[in-house]
Amino acid sequence: MSNLKDTIEAGKFAVTGEIGPPKGVDLEKCLADAEHIKGKVVAVNVTDLQAAVMRIGSMAVSAKLIEKGIEPVYQLTCRDRNRLALQSDLLSAWALGIRNVLCLTGDHPSLGDHQSAKPVYDLDSVNLLKVASGLNGGHDMSGHELEGKPDFFLGAVVTPAADPIELQIIKMKKKIDAGAMFFQTQAIYEPAQFEAFMDRIQSFDVPVMAGIVLLKSAGMARFMNENVAGITVPDAMIEEIAGVKKADRKKKAVEIAVRIVDKVKPLCQGVHIMPLGWDELVPEIIEQASLS
Numbered sequence: 230m231s232n233l234k235d236t237i238e239a240g241k242f243a244v245t246g247e248i249g250p251p252k253g254v255d256l257e258k259c260l261a262d263a264e265h266i267k268g269k270v271v272a273v274n275v276t277d278l279q280a281a282v283m284r285i286g287s288m289a290v291s292a293k294l295i296e297k298g299i300e301p302v303y304q305l306t307c308r309d310r311n312r313l314a315l316q317s318d319l320l321s322a323w324a325l326g327i328r329n330v331l332c333l334t335g336d337h338p339s340l341g342d343h344q345s346a347k348p349v350y351d352l353d354s355v356n357l358l359k360v361a362s363g364l365n366g367g368h369d370m371s372g373h374e375l376e377g378k379p380d381f382f383l384g385a386v387v388t389p390a391a392d393p394i395e396l397q398i399i400k401m402k403k404k405i406d407a408g409a410m411f412f413q414t415q416a417i418y419e420p421a422q423f424e425a426f427m428d429r430i431q432s433f434d435v436p437v438m439a440g441i442v443l444l445k446s447a448g449m450a451r452f453m454n455e456n457v458a459g460i461t462v463p464d465a466m467i468e469e470i471a472g473v474k475k476a477d478r479k480k481k482a483v484e485i486a487v488r489i490v491d492k493v494k495p496l497c498q499g500v501h502i503m504p505l506g507w508d509e510l511v512p513e514i515i516e517q518a519s520l521s
Contacts, residue, residue: 231328231382233382233411234410236499242494245438247273248262248273275291281342295327305322305357307354308348315360332357332384333386356407358404364378365378384413391459405433417439418461418462427497436499441501442460444485482507486502
């Protein structure tokens with residue numbers, strides 16, 4: 230049973246959070262971050278070697294969240310596994326009680342901390358969705374029947390601020406055809422641009438959760454503008470956070486997040502809040518944005 234699926238299918242506005250597994254086996258802070266938002270969000274994404282940095286696995290952390298009564302969204306990337314391992318990991322995740330899977334291609338190892346690692350990319354996110362849908366249907370990628378099948382709620386990602394946007398829309402349609410049941414977006418900082426994107430995909434009739442990434446500083450905003458494809462933080466917003474004292478940055482981050490949520494809320498079926506370590510602020514955002 231997926232509470233995220235039930236929430237979205239019931240027409241309720243869904244809110245998800247996100248945590249990043251640690252580089253090591255000490256899960257205390259990671260799990261404490263999840264506890265901050267337990268009961269405030271319907272599910273918590275667990276990143277899979279985000280930015281190609283070696284960390285403890287998303288499946289293990291997802292299983293630990295289940296033990297604590299927190300529903301995970303298990304992120305699975307194609308970067309490090311061939312089709313055998315991807316299918317095996319999906320079946321293993323189901324056996325551990327994981328019901329939501331976000332299918333991703335994954336950042337290239339050249340961006341991470343093991344730059345000499347060989348990328349696999351046996352599949353991409355579209356083909357991973359096809360494979361996971363096939364497992365849901367009771368067969369593996371080679372057509373062999375399974376002894377018991379999963380029933381994953383399958384998600385994918387989309388970047389509404391990509392340029393050109395047409396390529397994102399084409400790929401989004403491919404992901405839907407491959408089995409994507411919901412989408413979480415890259416960070417949204419320009420609600421008008423997001424509204425234009427949502428107008429373009431109205432006919433797709435698929436739930437979309439707008440991505441909300443907390444802005445920690447002007448430096449972070451400039452870095453994302455220069456280095457992260459599909460993210461544009463407006464100059465006025467950068468100036469706004471640049472003029473804030475360090476001690477007041479969290480308050481300003483909440484204020485900006487709430488402002489964005491208020492504008493995108495009528496346009497989509499949920500929001501995905503990525504606090505980047507500031508998990509204790511998520512309940513405040515939820516309260517101020519009337520998302521509880």
